[in-house]
């Protein structure tokens with residue numbers, strides 16, 4: 001188990017103990033133990049365990065040292081399993097409602113006997129929750145909203161979560177001896193930020209074994225439909241998946257159809273009709289009048305329809321990448337001869353806006369840099385939180401300057417091939433001023449300006465606030481512009497046109513925050529914004545080494561926004577990026 005996985009379990013133990021009403025000191029010991037563990041590097045952890053000196057680390061006592069050792073060496077912890085089993089699952093489920101922590105859940109359980117979301121909803125609607133001490137009318141209303149949101153959001157899943165499940169299934173399908181071709185389709189293939197269900201298209205020599213295999217996947221909780229050539233399953237996470245088996249000569253048509261989107265399919269069908277053809281999930285045939293035998297587009301033509309590129313070509317189009325198939329002008333785009341080449345993951349040479357253990361990250365500066373080096377990146381931008389983000393352990397001026405020095409020493413040491421840029425994720429204060437003074441801001445290589453407070457400002461106030469931050473001469477880029485958390489929280493209201501215009505006018509970059517629950521600024525804005533000259537930076541906002549991989553989701557979103565390599569700072573080589581940042585200092 002990695003140190004961060006172990007830290008997650010320690011935190012969960014803290015939460016569960018709090019649900020049980022354990023002594024606060026004991027509870028806090030788990031949270032601070034998790035922090036202390038994150039500050040140790042993986043190799044150091046193994047050494048401490050081997051030398052049995054883990055308990056000498058500040059924040060880790062004898063009992064915690066034992067538990068960490070058990071988790072590291074066996075991947076399990078008997079104490080944790082017992083603890084989980086001793087708590088009603090409904091109480092743990094209540095933790096998913098925003099605004100409900102262990103303390104409030106204990107009060108609801110103790111005083112109203114509430115032990116499930118359904119029971120909470122009922123008690124709120126009956127007005128009983130508002131009467132409890134520490135709750136009130138407003139809290140009750142908020143809880144009801146949280147429950148309603150959870151139901152609405154519960155039907156969709158983050159692209160990243162869906163992708164992790166789908167990638168495994170796809171590998172498994174392709175490894176089956178009977179399978180000739182297998183692809184995923186639907187919104188997942190289009191790289192949409194949230195996914196309703198997974199869609200798989202398979203061509204196989206024998207279908208029954210494939211259906212059997214699919215229905216027996218680990219994590220399948222229920223087989224909701226099962227036929228000779230299709231099946232639908234539901235995983236314990238609630239995610240559903242559809243499998244469709246098709247004859248090999250129909251594969252590209254099925255793949256194209258089930259990739260969608262619906263809007264794209266409608267336009268494609270209209271285009272086919274205008275050419276006397278009829279396009280469907282089964283094929284492309286001549287659209288002769290009713291009752292006549294539909295004739296394949298020439299036997300030879302049909303035989304050549306092996307890839308989607310063939311299908312598009314039959315309609316006089318270039319290949320349209322799945323990410324663009326949203327019915328937003330991609331067909332006119334594909335008629336052109338000089339197609340722009342969309343950005344690809346391999347174009348990335350680095351990323352900005354990443355956190356370390358100095359603020360709320362879970363890996364040290366050296367660990368983050370090593371991970372960036374392993375990805376082959378030429379540079380890595382660190383940007384820990386600023387002082388006003390105290391909830392995220394934001395850095396004071398003094399701590400920031402110490403980090404700048406630490407980064408300078410690291411770069412000079414030649415320990416890593418990856419260059420580290422020192423930065424700050426500087427809070428934009430409610431009035432639009434930045435959290436650090438200019439002298440401090442001049443000490444870092446770049447400044448990501450982000451909103452982390454006063455989310456409820458009006459559209460006018462928020463727009464003015466962001467524009468003031470953009471006008472600051474030391475702002476390099478705006479972080480997660482709308483603050484949205486997918487499936488959890490809407491972004492704040494903004495006049496996008498004004499903010500984007502101001503950014504272009506002042507040469508400020510807007511980030512495409514690649515964190516799977518943000519993907520902010522939304523891809524729908526990028527096409528027009530980039531055409532007008534806005535520069536993008538694909539930033540993972542990583543809080544641990546594995547978070548750097550999230551750039552994959554950012555690249556998909558960028559492609560959905562029609563972005564080419566040229567529009568993106570982080571595709572440029574180190575020397576150009578260095579020059580670019582220096583111009584802004």
Ligand code: DGT
Nearest residue numbers: 186187194195196197257258259260261262265266
């Ligand atoms: P999702 O699952 O809600 O995130 O979105 P999709 O796009 O994956 O939708 P899904 O799973 O219902 O269907 C997959 C694709 O199949 C969809 O993108 C387009 C195609 N499709 C499904 N139903 C229809 C339809 O009624 N008309 C057309 N033109 N296409 C359809």
Ligand code: CA
Nearest residue numbers: 186187197198
């Ligand atoms: Ca789908």
Ligand code: CA
Nearest residue numbers: 197198199242
């Ligand atoms: Ca589906």
Ligand code: ZN
Nearest residue numbers: 425450479480
């Ligand atoms: Zn942030």
